[in-house]
Amino acid sequence: MTAAERPVPYSTAPRERRTAARGGMLLTFVALAALPVVSGQNGYVLQVYTQTLLLASLALAWNVLGISGAVSLGHAAFFGTGAYVSALLSTIQDLSVWITIPLAGVFAAALGMLAGLICMRLRGAYFALATLAFVEIPRVITTNWDNVTQGSLGLVGLPGLPVLHWGDWRLDMAASSTAAYYFVFAYAVMVLCIVGIIQRSSFGLAFQALREEETAALSIGIPVSALRLLALSASAFFAGICGACYAHLVRYIEPGLVYGLYFSAIPMVLAICGGRFTILGPALAALVIYPLDQFVFHPLLPAGHEFLYGLALVLTVLFFPKGFWGYFGRTS
């Protein structure tokens, strides 16, 4: 299939606006790639941006389900499961983090499949509420499985990110914040590319059709439930890997943290602010909002800085209903 033949989603944004958006996108990529050099390898700045890119990946993962029209309020279930699976396998089973991180994704995808089978008959707000309740299942199990998970005490001293070898060359990503930054950057770019491929593929067209009009989608043969299940599992897979990366970056996890509302709400807020049905929107929202929170709002309002997320959501709904990137780029 040539580029010209590929299904291109309909866009309402004027051509000039889209050209400006593409330029901005390229500049952002270059700026992010050069950040460690530009920031003089400042540990704090790199830490914030590593977290930013992790949240961007989580928001992109959330949006793999989002493009099918479903809203999840429970992605912490997959994030937390990924974090715990990788943490436990790397500590108890002593497996390499290179293996435990993808395995975390697989476990999270299986949980996503289970959640899908339970909740797939529900639609709209009912589905969203069911996902919110679903988070409690892995959280309660983790909290009460004391002898393995240490319960609410959490797991401390987890192995850091893996060491890269290439002949004599060796890069310890646990010791170098620059290396950790590039590791998460690479993951975010990978998720972005996969989301882009899905959105621009025939499946993207099917997802768009089923979120626009489900009854008609069924009538033209689109297997709506199977596609939603696939989207939820894929979304959970990437969210699980985000959780695993988080566990090995922070090296400490506890149920209240990784299964908390924060990791359910943040990807949703970022995806809505950036543009739910766009490819880049959720990642761009993370790049704007999280550093703004950490560098500006947190020092000013240490106790209530998270109101920024609520403010961003309200402003988006009022002024950019299709999200920030929906205004500049592709709306579908």
Place this chain on the structure above:
Amino acid sequence: MSLLTLHAVSKTFGDFTALKDINFVLDEGEVVGLVGPNGAGKSTLLNVISGRLKPSYGEVRFDNVLINGLKPQRICRLGISRTFQSSRLFAGMSASDNILAARLFGKGCRPRITGQDRDAARRALAFVGMTHKADTPAGDLTLSEQRRLDLARALATRPRLLLLDEIAAGFSPVLVKQAVSLVKKVRARGVTILIIDHFLNLSVRVSDRLLALDHGEKVAAGPPAEVLRNPDVMRAYLGLRHEGPGHTSRGKHAG
């Protein structure tokens, strides 16, 4: 050769009987109008055939395959496609993408868009006279254009049986004329058609036979002229009292 067979099909919702013991055979290549006043059960029957509703009793067979209770997407892949009375187009997608989406999972389709599919989408739009609207979002089209796009989308799944739900409802005489010629063009492609038509403005002009329903029951079936003269059909539509031959017990008390 019979393509669709309805045998003693009934549909109940709690105590309410929407369809009662419907028997009908639709032959391949035929155009049949399904007529009746509001609440006659036309849409219920169409939903039963297309898989949106499961019949409470009876059998629906398509090409000798029992399709009772199959999901709509499975029924579509067997070769039955439908249009909708109220717009159920993918409003935010272009007219062309609406058709392309229908070529992903329809009968004999693969979930992959090729140049062949793009050509087919262009031909489908040309077929309904909408080539110039290919890039227009479906939500921005006029009522007539939306109905034509709905038809093109249904045809894109390559159906053997096409169910048209009130395709000319709300149309002016000129638009009805266009709809008549479009249905004739579809028929010329060898597609069997079942038309739901409340106002009879389309079905009497294109159908080989009419199937008339009233209160969920079959009241008449046959050539249009014959069905329209049927006293039960006249009573159902006009509320006329009829005392001649063929009157029913309900007819006796009507009026």
